[in-house]
Amino acid sequence: MIINLWYVAEWSRNVTDKPLKTKVLDQNLVLFRDEGGNIQCLADVCMHRGGSLSNGWVTDGNVTCPYHGWQFEGSGQCVHIPSAGADFKIPNRYRVDQYDAEEHYGMIWVFMGDLPEAERYPIPPLPEFDDPKWKMLEAEVTWNAEAARVVENGIDIAHTSFVHPSFGGDSSTNEIDSIESNEYWGKSVNYMRPPAMKGWRKNFRKEGQRTRATPEWYLPGFIVRLQVDINAKMNIIMFDCNTPVDENTTRTFALQGRNFFPQKMFDKGSLKRLHKVFDEDKAIVEDANPFYLPETMMNEVSVETDKFMTGFRLARRRLIEKNGWQIDSFAKRDLMGRKVVTIPSPNRRRANERGDGWVFDSVPMVPAKNSGKEEQQTKIEPQPFLADD
Ligand code: FES
Ligand SMILES: [Fe+2]
Incomplete structure (x- = not known):
């Protein structure tokens, strides 16, 4: 965390x-x-x-x-x-x-x-929220899974073919069009060939129709944003804020937006399909092992089409290894019930600078690499397909 x-x-x-x-x-x-x-x-x-x-x-x-x-x-x-x-x-x-x-x-x-305001990564934008052309729905899901695993699943295009039959087509026909990123955000434009929509929606998307899917990740909020362009006029966005409640639990505050069929009568079906997708994801992610995202790239393997997810992993590791922002959950667990430790806040930082001190100790943190305090080195091993990045 x-x-x-x-x-x-x-x-x-x-x-x-x-x-x-x-x-x-x-x-x-x-x-x-x-x-x-x-x-x-x-x-x-x-x-x-x-x-x-x-x-x-x-x-x-x-x-x-x-x-x-x-x-x-x-x-x-x-x-x-x-x-x-x-x-x-x-x-x-x-x-x-x-x-x-x-x-x-x-x-x-x-x-x-306790980071000063000017140094914080911003709250991610969601311009559709205030745009009357978009109908927004709220949903909430709790996962028995680590938030980083949940984010990674949300930006993974290849899993849709196997986990979400209503949307995933033949995964070998997926195309990655572009990837861009900065230190706290990444975006990838992909084209997929999903199956036709079902029932009364069947004319909106024909079988195998080339469909654009644009996943994004943000470190602030551990957000997954996904835009799916069903056709030239009908777009859907997901904006999932994946909050680490604790190291084993993630609470997703989700918004789903659509720029068609604003009538309330369509909300129920939309939400039902959304929860079905979450249930399909939960069945996989909650049983993935290791429970936590691996600490190095060496203990799992990746292929070219995982490149976008790897970008998220590397950005997250930067916060851990360069900035020293990871809570040492194992050390914290040892203190459970014996000592209150709290996450440092700006007023604690100011009090410490003034020499006033603070009643509660700060939560134990994993030291940054090269801070001189680390006990064990873990390396980010570059993968061959990252060579051009
Ligand atoms: S414990 Fe809060 S007022 Fe005493
Ligand atoms: Fe999924």
């Missing part, structure tokens, strides 16, 4: 002025709306005696711990301690980690890390 990225923590509509518990990167979070309706996101653990803030309530825009009634404002600072009396000056150190939260596309995005 990787810190210092934006992730989707919840649907916007679920967050009110009543605290809501959610989990991202194996950390419980409390989400609530303050008096101005702004989303606030704090680590869901009180630094007094470990109360869960999400079991509390909101008082004058502050989340109130249900154990002894301490109140925390949106910045994470404790602002009221009933038992200490009005004269008690609350130290700066009485605060919990606060994570930046924004609302986009009907979802709450939280920045899980």
Whole structure:
């Protein structure tokens, strides 16, 4: 699991002025709306005696711990301690980690890390969301799988022939037209020859009709975006935000958009087909081994048509090996139930710079390569087909 990225923590509509518990990167979070309706996101653990803030309530825009009634404002600072009396000056150190939260596309995005704003990869664009030509539907899926495996499956064109019979044609006829990428994003244009659509939709796409499919991956949000151009006028997009709830669980906040048949009567069939596709993927991905994406390219093999997925793997490994942004889940597991560790937040970073210190320790991290702290070297071995990249 990787810190210092934006992730989707919840649907916007679920967050009110009543605290809501959610989990991202194996950390419980409390989400609530303050008096101005702004989303606030704090680590869901009180630094007094470990109360869960999400079991509390909101008082004058502050989340109130249900154990002894301490109140925390949106910045994470404790602002009221009933038992200490009005004269008690609350130290700066009485605060919990606060994570930046924004609302986009009907979802709450939280920045899980302490990187300054200017250095963050942006929240991926979804221009169709506000475009009246597009009808957007929401869906949600929980996978017993690691988020990186889920992303890789979503951008894999070749599996459709075997896992999704309604869409995959003969995989040997798939063509990769182009691939482009930067350090946090990649896009590939492909042409496929899928089977004809079924039933009343049969005239929209004929058997083996050359069909464009454009998958994209984004590291922020662990997003898979897929556009399928059924024909010249009918396009479908998927925008799946694959949130690592913990290292074994991924919660996908999915939006499906179509620029045809805006009527509500078509939504039910669309959603049914979408969930069928997710079920087909889950049956494969949840049983894939190793459970986690392999740490090197040496322990699996790839062919030319896997090149786009390899780009995602390499970009992700850069965050781990160059930036040192991977949580050491095994070290964290050793601390379970004995010690609270939280994902570093910008206010923790500022407090440390001021020398104020912080009550909770930071979650253990896998050291970056060449940081002098690594115990064991793992190499990214280039594959022959990457030679031209
Ligand atoms: S544990 Fe939260 S107020 Fe005491
Ligand atoms: Fe799939």
